[in-house]
Amino acid sequence: MKKILFVILLLVAVELTGCGNQKGKISNGKSSEIPSTKAVKKMTSNNNFGRSLVVYYSLTSHTKQVAESIHHRVGGDIVAIQTEKSYPTTYSATTAEVKKEIRQNQLPQLKTADIDWHQYKTIFVGSPVWYGNLSLPMQQLFRQHQFQSGIHIAPFFTSGSSSPKEAFTTMKRLQAQPSYHQPLGITNDEQSDRNRLVDQWLKGIKFD
Template structure:
């Protein structure tokens, strides 16, 4: 898979835990996307902020995580499922970079909504990339579950039983 990057945004740490496990199992570098203005840690307030940003197509400025992706061949892109799409910081990342010739693997955490439109929304932003089937996890996945999901999409895992 060449050089692998696992990039993600996580507010409540579920997506972070999934990203860390994917990084551990693939040997990929990990990068957290951090917006200039953080979201509220109150779920209802954060939901209002996010819904407003998504409806406006707003892409927040990132203070971390937007560094070059040139050296990576494979990029896992992770987000919580927010209103059936990626979190606005992830959209900022997608719109900043050229993914030509890259292999993209979406992943998300959700509370029952699966991928929603996430895979399609990422594919729309990465038209020059190869998009593989992604990994959608309800809540927090276990190590073996992630290894099995990676295997299903044809990615070798370092996980040993």
């Protein structure tokens, strides 16, 4: 009898040991990975920045690619701003349309984006540079929405070869209340190196 009891206890011990070896998994019908200590540290190391949002406008996908690179690193939410009326698909037609809007001081109407701005402390704002300035859709967003003081805005820009300086100045002129971080500018020639540039920029603004 004692032998049988000993065997049963031994089998139970082996079963419990086997469960204990399934690191990073929760048994609830589905296999669920538990973040490593390093991952948890990374997710909680930027508390000073609060919950973050990456919001961007992209026409040729360059700004979108940078936005996704940033979002992959900082987490939070990501939203693409869209215009009610799409721009033409060819380069010449698009530039003609943009020049016309600039000449007539006309900003495009935006599709409504379901964003609760007040829940974010840090907003990464991305825009292409159009004729040396902030893109018209992003100018419209900054005119339509009033950012509160205490919000941190981290701007990033894409361009053919232009400096983001004027676009950044326009952004601050349209919305003076938030605190601004130094912008990230990525040209077409730098797109292939965007991940490294994003990492470098995030480290520079202490979001690493």
